[in-house]
Amino acid sequence: MxxxxxxxxxxxxxxxxxxxxxxxxxxxxxxxxxxxxxxxxxxxxxxxxxxxxxxxxxxxxxxxxxxxxxxxxxxxxxxxxxxxxxxxxxxxxxxxxxxxxxxxxxxxxxxxxxxxxxxxxxxxxxxxxxxxxxxxxxxxxxxxxxxxxxxxxxxxxxxxxxxxxxxxxxxxxxxxxxxxxxxxxxxxxxxxxxxxxxxxxxxxxxxxxxxxxxxxxxxxxxxxxxxxxxxxxxxxxxxxxxxxxxxxxxxxxxxxxxxxxxxxxxxxALDALAQRYDHARQNSIEEIRTQSQAQAQHGVWLESLVGQVSDRTLELEIRAHKLDVLTERLNGQVHEQLQEMHGQLHEAALQLVRVEAQAKEAELTARLEIQRIQSEAVYSTVEARSKEIEEFYKEAEARGNEAKACYEEAEARGKEAKLRYEAAEARAAELQRQLDESLGNAHLWYTRAVAYEVHQRALLASTSWRLTAPLRFCARTAGRVLRSPRHTIKGIIRGLASRAVRFVLARPRLSMKLNRGLKKFPRLHQRLSNMARNRSASQPYAAAVTPMADFNVIMQGEPAPGSQRQTQRANAIYQALESAANSKVEK
CATH class of the missing domain: 3.40.50.150 (Vaccinia Virus protein VP39)
Incomplete structure (x- = not known):
C-alpha cells in the first residue's frame, strides 16, 4: 500500500x-x-x-x-x-x-x-x-x-x-x-x-x-x-x-x-462492536439466570417429590393404623373364639362327665387333642400376622426418613444456587463499572497525551531552550562541585601527594635530604612514611631486584636491610619492627 x-x-x-x-x-x-x-x-x-x-x-x-x-x-x-x-x-x-x-x-x-x-x-x-x-x-x-x-x-x-x-x-x-x-x-x-x-x-x-x-x-x-x-x-x-x-x-x-x-x-464500527460485547455479556447473564431458574425449578421438583413422599408416608401410616385396628379386631375375635372354645370345652367336659361311663377313654383323648391342635393353629396364625404388620411399619418409617433427607439436600442446593445467582449479578455489575471506568480513563489519557505532546513540542522548538543549553550544563557541573567541596579538595591533595611520593621514592639522594628536613615535623614525616609503606605493600616484590623497602628507611638515610637479597617475609618483619619503634618515639 x-x-x-x-x-x-x-x-x-x-x-x-x-x-x-x-x-x-x-x-x-x-x-x-x-x-x-x-x-x-x-x-x-x-x-x-x-x-x-x-x-x-x-x-x-x-x-x-x-x-x-x-x-x-x-x-x-x-x-x-x-x-x-x-x-x-x-x-x-x-x-x-x-x-x-x-x-x-x-x-x-x-x-x-x-x-x-x-x-x-x-x-x-x-x-x-x-x-x-x-x-x-x-x-x-x-x-x-x-x-x-x-x-x-x-x-x-x-x-x-x-x-x-x-x-x-x-x-x-x-x-x-x-x-x-x-x-x-x-x-x-x-x-x-x-x-x-x-x-x-x-x-x-x-x-x-x-x-x-x-x-x-x-x-x-x-x-x-x-x-x-x-x-x-x-x-x-x-x-x-x-x-x-x-x-x-x-x-x-x-x-x-x-x-x-x-x-x-x-x-x-466501535458502537457495533460494543453492542455485540454488551449483547454477549447480557446473554451470559441471562444464561446464568436461566441456570439459576432451572436449579430453582429443580428445587421445586424436589419439594414436590418430598410432598409426594410425605403423602405416601401418611398413607402408609394410615394403613399401619388400619392394620393395628384390624389386629385388635382379630385379637378380639380370637379371644372371643377362645372364650367360646373354652365354653365348648367346658360343656364337653360336662358331657364327658355325664357320659363318662358310656364313652371310651380313647375317644375322649382324641377329641381333646384335636381341640388343642386347632387352638394352637389359630394362635400361630395371629402371631405371624402381627410380625408381618410390624415389619411393614418399619419399612414405611425408613422410607419416610429417606424422603426427608432428600428434601433437606434439595433445600441446600436451592440455597447454593441462589448464592451463585447473587454472585453472578454482583460480578456483572462490577464488569459494567470497570468498562465505564476504562472508557473514561482511555479518553482522559488520550486528551492528556495530546496536550503533553503539544507542550513538549513547543518547548523543544523554542529559541530560549536552545540558548540556555550551555547555562544548564554549567549549572549542573557547578552543582556537583558545590555539593562536595571538601571531598573534591581532599582528592586533589591526595593525588598530588601520591605523585610526590612516587617521585621521591625513585630518587634515594633526594629522599635522604628530605628526611633530614622533615624530621623537624614528626606528624608530617609519619604520614608520608605510612603513605610510602602502603604503596610498597600494594606492589609485589621482585625476586631479583627489590625497590626501596619503604619511605621511612630512605628518610633515615640508611640502605634497605637485606637490600637486594631480603625475602618478602623478612621485609614484612622489619617493617613491623620499624612501625613499633616509630610509635614509641612518638609517645
Missing amino acids: AGPSPGVQRGQREPVPLRGCFVAAARGGVRQVSENFYRAFEDRHRGTRELISQRLKVYLPFITPLLEGDGSRRAADLGCGRGEWLEILIGCGFDANGIDLDEGMLEACRERGLPAQQNDALSYLATLEDNSLAIVSGFHIAEHIPFPDLQTLVAEALRVLIPGGVLILETPNAENIAVGTNGFYLDPTHERPIPHLLLSFLTDYTGFSRSKLLRLQEPDQLKNPDHPVDLLAVLSAVSPDYAIVAQKAAALEKLQAFDEAFGKDYGL
Missing part, C-alpha cells in the same frame, strides 16, 4: 525545521528523515507487497465501472510509496502515474518499471487540466498534512476529475482506541488523527455528489456476528484504517453502475 507519504503545504515556501531532525519538504512531499528512511519504515511496519495488494482489492468495485465507455482512463496516485496500487491500476487497464517525494519509495517503483515521478501533490495537480483524470488516490497522506492543505488537495481533485470520477483517501481510523492512542504515533511525521465524519464532510462540502465510508483491515474472525467479543476486542479490534471514496457528479445512468459498491457496508 502507499507509504506514509506526503505532507502538503501551500505556496512555494522553503523547507522549515520540524521536530529536531525532521524537515518538511515543499508542498505535498514526504517529511524526509534520512535517505531511504520511509522505505525501510514501510518494509518493517506496513506489511509485504502481497498483503497490501490483497487489501487494496476492496476498491476494485469503485473503479472498474470507469473502464466502460470512452472516457478518460488516466489515474494519479499521490504518495504512491512502493507502487502496489499503481500495479493494480495498470493491471486493470488504467493509464496510471505515481507521485512521491521520497527517493527510497521512487526507487522501489523504478525497480518494478512503474511510472512514478518526484514531485509534490499540489504542484502536480495544479499542472493538470480540468476533467482530465478518472481516479485520484492518496493512501495514508491525509494524516501527514495540515488541514488547510488537505482542503486544497480535495478541491483540486474535484477540479481535475471527470464526471463520475472518484477520489480515494485512506487514513488510520482513530475510532479504534488502540490506533488513536498508540499506533497512530508510531510514525513520527503524523500530524493528528482525522475522524471519518470530518473527512466525509470535507468531500461533501467541497462539492462531490456522494461519498462512502469504508472501514478496513478488521480481524476476519470478528466479521462473523456470532463470534464472541471481549473487552480487548472493543478497544483494539475496530477497523484500524478507513477510507472515504467520493464521486464527482455525473449523469444518472453513469452513476447507477456504482450503486452496488456505494450501497454496501464495510468494516466494524
Whole structure:
C-alpha cells in the first residue's frame, strides 16, 4: 500500500525545521528523515507487497465501472510509496502515474518499471487540466498534512476529475482506541488523527455528489456476528484504517453502475462492536439466570417429590393404623373364639362327665387333642400376622426418613444456587463499572497525551531552550562541585601527594635530604612514611631486584636491610619492627 507519504503545504515556501531532525519538504512531499528512511519504515511496519495488494482489492468495485465507455482512463496516485496500487491500476487497464517525494519509495517503483515521478501533490495537480483524470488516490497522506492543505488537495481533485470520477483517501481510523492512542504515533511525521465524519464532510462540502465510508483491515474472525467479543476486542479490534471514496457528479445512468459498491457496508464500527460485547455479556447473564431458574425449578421438583413422599408416608401410616385396628379386631375375635372354645370345652367336659361311663377313654383323648391342635393353629396364625404388620411399619418409617433427607439436600442446593445467582449479578455489575471506568480513563489519557505532546513540542522548538543549553550544563557541573567541596579538595591533595611520593621514592639522594628536613615535623614525616609503606605493600616484590623497602628507611638515610637479597617475609618483619619503634618515639 502507499507509504506514509506526503505532507502538503501551500505556496512555494522553503523547507522549515520540524521536530529536531525532521524537515518538511515543499508542498505535498514526504517529511524526509534520512535517505531511504520511509522505505525501510514501510518494509518493517506496513506489511509485504502481497498483503497490501490483497487489501487494496476492496476498491476494485469503485473503479472498474470507469473502464466502460470512452472516457478518460488516466489515474494519479499521490504518495504512491512502493507502487502496489499503481500495479493494480495498470493491471486493470488504467493509464496510471505515481507521485512521491521520497527517493527510497521512487526507487522501489523504478525497480518494478512503474511510472512514478518526484514531485509534490499540489504542484502536480495544479499542472493538470480540468476533467482530465478518472481516479485520484492518496493512501495514508491525509494524516501527514495540515488541514488547510488537505482542503486544497480535495478541491483540486474535484477540479481535475471527470464526471463520475472518484477520489480515494485512506487514513488510520482513530475510532479504534488502540490506533488513536498508540499506533497512530508510531510514525513520527503524523500530524493528528482525522475522524471519518470530518473527512466525509470535507468531500461533501467541497462539492462531490456522494461519498462512502469504508472501514478496513478488521480481524476476519470478528466479521462473523456470532463470534464472541471481549473487552480487548472493543478497544483494539475496530477497523484500524478507513477510507472515504467520493464521486464527482455525473449523469444518472453513469452513476447507477456504482450503486452496488456505494450501497454496501464495510468494516466494524466501535458502537457495533460494543453492542455485540454488551449483547454477549447480557446473554451470559441471562444464561446464568436461566441456570439459576432451572436449579430453582429443580428445587421445586424436589419439594414436590418430598410432598409426594410425605403423602405416601401418611398413607402408609394410615394403613399401619388400619392394620393395628384390624389386629385388635382379630385379637378380639380370637379371644372371643377362645372364650367360646373354652365354653365348648367346658360343656364337653360336662358331657364327658355325664357320659363318662358310656364313652371310651380313647375317644375322649382324641377329641381333646384335636381341640388343642386347632387352638394352637389359630394362635400361630395371629402371631405371624402381627410380625408381618410390624415389619411393614418399619419399612414405611425408613422410607419416610429417606424422603426427608432428600428434601433437606434439595433445600441446600436451592440455597447454593441462589448464592451463585447473587454472585453472578454482583460480578456483572462490577464488569459494567470497570468498562465505564476504562472508557473514561482511555479518553482522559488520550486528551492528556495530546496536550503533553503539544507542550513538549513547543518547548523543544523554542529559541530560549536552545540558548540556555550551555547555562544548564554549567549549572549542573557547578552543582556537583558545590555539593562536595571538601571531598573534591581532599582528592586533589591526595593525588598530588601520591605523585610526590612516587617521585621521591625513585630518587634515594633526594629522599635522604628530605628526611633530614622533615624530621623537624614528626606528624608530617609519619604520614608520608605510612603513605610510602602502603604503596610498597600494594606492589609485589621482585625476586631479583627489590625497590626501596619503604619511605621511612630512605628518610633515615640508611640502605634497605637485606637490600637486594631480603625475602618478602623478612621485609614484612622489619617493617613491623620499624612501625613499633616509630610509635614509641612518638609517645
